[in-house]
Amino acid sequence: MDSEAAPTAETARGLPRLSVPHFIRRLTPERITSLALIVPSAIAVAVFVYGFIGWSALVSVSAWDSVTPDYSFVGLDNFKELFNNFRFQADIRNTVVFTLLFVTSCLLIGLFLAALLDRHVKGEGFFRSIYLFPMAISFIVTGVAWRWLLAPRSGVNLLLDHAGLGALKQDWYTDPTVVHITSDSRLGEALHAVGLGSLASPHFGIPLAMISVVIAATWQMSGFVMILYLAGLRAIPEELTEAARVDGASEFQVLRRIALPLLRPVTLSAMIILGHVSLKIYDLVVAMTQRGPGFATDVPALFMVETTFQGSHFARGAAISIVMLLSISVLVIPYLFWSLRREARV
Amino acid sequence: MTLSPTRIAIYTLLFVFAALYLMPIYVLVVTGMKSFTEVGLDRMWNFPSGLRFDSFQEAFDSLSKNMGNSFRMVIPATIASCFVGSINGYILTKWRFPGSDIFFFFLLFGMFIPYQSILIPLVQTLQHIHLYGSLWGLVLTHVIYGIPITTLIFRNYYAGVPTELVEAAKIDGASIIGIYTRILFPLSLPGFVVVAIWQFTSIWNDFLFASTVTSNPNTQPVTVALNNLAGSYIVEWNVQMAGALIAALPTLLVYVFLGRFFMRGLMAGALRG
Numbered sequence: 001m002d003s004e005a006a007p008t009a010e011t012a013r014g015l016p017r018l019s020v021p022h023f024i025r026r027l028t029p030e031r032i033t034s035l036a037l038i039v040p041s042a043i044a045v046a047v048f049v050y051g052f053i054g055w056s057a058l059v060s061v062s063a064w065d066s067v068t069p070d071y072s073f074v075g076l077d078n079f080k081e082l083f084n085n086f087r088f089q090a091d092i093r094n095t096v097v098f099t100l101l102f103v104t105s106c107l108l109i110g111l112f113l114a115a116l117l118d119r120h121v122k123g124e125g126f127f128r129s130i131y132l133f134p135m136a137i138s139f140i141v142t143g144v145a146w147r148w149l150l151a152p153r154s155g156v157n158l159l160l161d162h163a164g165l166g167a168l169k170q171d172w173y174t175d176p177t178v179v180h181i182t183s184d185s186r187l188g189e190a191l192h193a194v195g196l197g198s199l200a201s202p203h204f205g206i207p208l209a210m211i212s213v214v215i216a217a218t219w220q221m222s223g224f225v226m227i228l229y230l231a232g233l234r235a236i237p238e239e240l241t242e243a244a245r246v247d248g249a250s251e252f253q254v255l256r257r258i259a260l261p262l263l264r265p266v267t268l269s270a271m272i273i274l275g276h277v278s279l280k281i282y283d284l285v286v287a288m289t290q291r292g293p294g295f296a297t298d299v300p301a302l303f304m305v306e307t308t309f310q311g312s313h314f315a316r317g318a319a320i321s322i323v324m325l326l327s328i329s330v331l332v333i334p335y336l337f338w339s340l341r342r343e344a345r346v
Numbered sequence: 347m348t349l350s351p352t353r354i355a356i357y358t359l360l361f362v363f364a365a366l367y368l369m370p371i372y373v374l375v376v377t378g379m380k381s382f383t384e385v386g387l388d389r390m391w392n393f394p395s396g397l398r399f400d401s402f403q404e405a406f407d408s409l410s411k412n413m414g415n416s417f418r419m420v421i422p423a424t425i426a427s428c429f430v431g432s433i434n435g436y437i438l439t440k441w442r443f444p445g446s447d448i449f450f451f452f453l454l455f456g457m458f459i460p461y462q463s464i465l466i467p468l469v470q471t472l473q474h475i476h477l478y479g480s481l482w483g484l485v486l487t488h489v490i491y492g493i494p495i496t497t498l499i500f501r502n503y504y505a506g507v508p509t510e511l512v513e514a515a516k517i518d519g520a521s522i523i524g525i526y527t528r529i530l531f532p533l534s535l536p537g538f539v540v541v542a543i544w545q546f547t548s549i550w551n552d553f554l555f556a557s558t559v560t561s562n563p564n565t566q567p568v569t570v571a572l573n574n575l576a577g578s579y580i581v582e583w584n585v586q587m588a589g590a591l592i593a594a595l596p597t598l599l600v601y602v603f604l605g606r607f608f609m610r611g612l613m614a615g616a617l618r619g
Contacts (some may be wrong), residue, residue: 034441054463136601138551154387280460283553321462
């Protein structure tokens, strides 16, 4: 590659948005080199991300159900089977419950800690580092530690006992209970009367064991939200909050009426990041609870890996992965558009 | 200086939360220092009877090989990731081409995908090119799937380098490579540190690729070995806890000494660089 060629007056003039014919006229050796430098990455991503997604999609509509590949086309059969599969139905329920609880608790705790730290605290860096350090640890370590902390006969339950709060003791991740509306309850009958009777079933319940996983995940990721909110709070002009305080607003009102509306982009970013983490949560569940009692803590990512690599049900595994990908895409693609557009405006 | 009740409340809350966040580490350290006879479900919070490191020794003996594997995987993958990201970031900021925004969009999406959706083809491909089950297969995997985040961080970083500097060098006859090696690269140290820490931490902590691309215990990284250790009913608690602490130590040390840079990587990952 002739990278040492003398630059022309054309390349020296700067490179704002170019139309294509213009661009080709300017296809100097330098530009060719620049493209050559990015092409390897482009090919790698094209093949390993998009090519492989396409390949997985192909597997998901195939009959491949053993160690030997079989690409005969079966349409959407695998997906239909999947959505009728008891385990996958539990997975969907668990993912929804986990996502709602995990995202909410991370946002609340993260905002709370950021608001505390924003009050000109001495040793801010020290506290910040402590709240954030779990982010540097692997989910496997987190899972191993919290499995012991939430062991029913030890850990947190023991502390509750010592504190005289034995009544609050839980079975944590060993609890098979799925809290749901029973069909013979008054609410269940009311739902039945308006044709929503199917809501009164464990399919739409809250598996209590999942709460343990939420606690561990929140421990790991809430510091991240704190950092985002703290940066957001620091970007709010002091005069704005001072003026409100002078007018007699309480700290809570300042946060609620002034800071939170201005922090909306931060909240959105945090929700997307946390949401996409929870839709693909895997390691933590593997190390901490696995499927849980009656699939109470099972998640699609775990089902996918087990059914594919232990059960050799490749087509079914691929179908699960495509469902995961679609659910994450719905969340992430609008967000990417939004943040790249916002960036372009700045 | 006296503290007002509000200040006292703030500091109390901060300390309570600090204690909550440190609680798991306390349990890891304390349990790891206990002997087998001292470990009991009902004695989790008790101090150990003395400073004993037998459990750490035992855990280290069973994990040391995998720690070595992790290092042999993480170091080359991190170095390669840094250079790939740096070059991409350079081109995407200083040598923009038609469609580079769309290209960047497609690149970024790769950061968010659930890796399950590429796992079957990945394993097939690695088997085909005889890298399945080897550390080099993992290195390749991590470098490729690290392209989006490393490019993003360097792109944000190089956006802060004045374009006039590059333009001036072009007028002076510097080549594209020359501008990189003489202007951008020497300014890149902080960018390299952020990316290196980010990649080191996430590759070290990875479990999905590590457990599906390697199957032989002799080549498995430490996260997989730790999960096996903790999943085994014959290994005592104290050893499991000690093992968890050992496996977390490298990334924890990086965090303690270079936390500032770790934070910058996190912010970039949230697309708010």
